[in-house]
Amino acid sequence: MPAKYHIHVRRVPPRFTPLAKNAIIDWSEGCLRCARCVKEQCPVDAYRKRGFDRTQFVDTIDEMCRDCYRCVQGCPRELIYKVVNPQYRQLGDEYWTPEILSATWYQAETGKIPVSGAGYGGPFSGPGFDSLWTDMSEIVRPTRDGIHGREYISTSVDLGRKPMFLLFDEQGDMAWTTPPLLELPLPILLAEPKLGPNPRGMQEIITLAAQNLGTLAILGRDQLVPVPAQALGQIMPSYSAGALELEDPLLSQVRAIEMLDHPALLKQVEVLKKRYPQLLVSIKVPGDEKVVDRVAELTAAGAEIIHIYATEKARGLGGFQDLHLKDLIRRCHLRLVEEQLRDTVTLLFSGGIALAEHVAKAIICGADGIIADLPLLLALECRLCRQCTKGGNCPVEIDLLTTKRGAQRLVNLIGAWNNQLLEIMGAMGMREVRRLRGEVGRAMFLEDLEKEIFAPLFANRETELQKRDPN
């Protein structure tokens, strides 16, 4: 049995104090000077260890506090309060919420799964990925404990074209050369985010992280930094429409490339594959109203990998701007199922994948793998202030981050995501992420539940109303 795939996480402390969700208001004036002050009984000794962050002008006690409320409840004069920190509330936007940002920072720092405490205080359902639940009916089986279980849960995925059948000659040998296939140990690829104060530094960080994780880093060919020879196998250069030149030396050094879709693409891929038959080609397609037909067309024409991209808020493009990524994935997947082509091609999706649960849910909806981009920037302590897009200075100095430190934070984040994927699969009774793809039988969609449960109720209600008042 092959060794278990393991991601080596290591704590990388933040360079800037993360903004805490809650702030302590400490009114020391009027203190009774109790013999044993509640501040001395703090389980994390926050009152003694508190300091001052010179760059952000904040009291570090808020970041150290674990919200146990012991001091708030214990002070006899009620001089300590906890309130929501307005600086925290201002982080991110309506999709990339402060909770997503802080959870990403925690995972990038520790490599651990964020645990929010006892119970869940959030809403029952929400838009997008929050309207999809996974069936965790196997959660009690200890052998399928995702991370530490005795049974191995595989997170490996294959990139490339899979033949629909095999053909053997009279000697029993393969009658044709099978298309190239690339096995990745996890269904997550890394890509450059569109934001960031130092794109070149980001490329180096992502390349090193991809090398450590054994996955691929998708990097723009136009601005590509010199890549060390040992890392060439881990990068997937991305070419803009019509920018590919057959003489590019990188084509013989890498295992896969990405090309932006354009009308003459299939012809170009054909010429490319003749010259570099072992090179995998991923076709990047916008997730607009034409995407479903285009995916079917490309698959029928022999595409190996198709990368469909949505907006950073998990919405489609153009005429599909109101469509959530999960529905976009479902449509593309189901169309290929109808055409009996689904198993031949690898579908990758990007845009709006913000949390570990989104990885599992995207795969359940029909993706073979996902491409993480913006979370990688968040892992480097980004506050999503978008100052870099306006020519301003980065408040957390991402441009000064060393490659090694940044790469380890990315490894930590993906390590935490991978562990959560294992936990979800373990609880669902799955042992292969390949089998999770399109496995909607083990998931529940809010819209389906509403149709099955609420629609009949409302239908009956309408009948009753009609009986009472036929006019």
Place this chain on the structure above:
Amino acid sequence: MEVVVFACQQAVPDPEALKSLWGLADVRFRVLPEPCSSKVEAFQLLRTLATPVDLVWVIGCEESLCRLAEGSQRAGGRMAYTKKYLEEIGLEPARVGRTVVTPGDQAALRAAVAEIQDRLKSLGASPLRQAPQSAARRAAP
């Protein structure tokens, strides 16, 4: 030069609007939203001033309008303590200041910004900027 304003979220519900009132391009104007002006403690004011920042200001609610009942009053007490402390150690107490406004009163915020600008003009750059120790500290990563 640099000015740091600790702004109570009730008194200054829109920190960006306050920033837009500033208008002096050569002075960095930072507005840090706080849950209440009483969140800012004396040590925080002093250490902010030692960064060095040229002027530290607190904008809070009028005492009778404070949502935490005593918060604004306590912030006033802390400000007085900080000024006294600065005086004792031989620094200018005017480097810290406080304004109370009625929440949502734009005219009062404009007046506060004008007051901050006047104070900065009269004081000039912080003498701590010339101190070699602070210069070295600022340069350190």
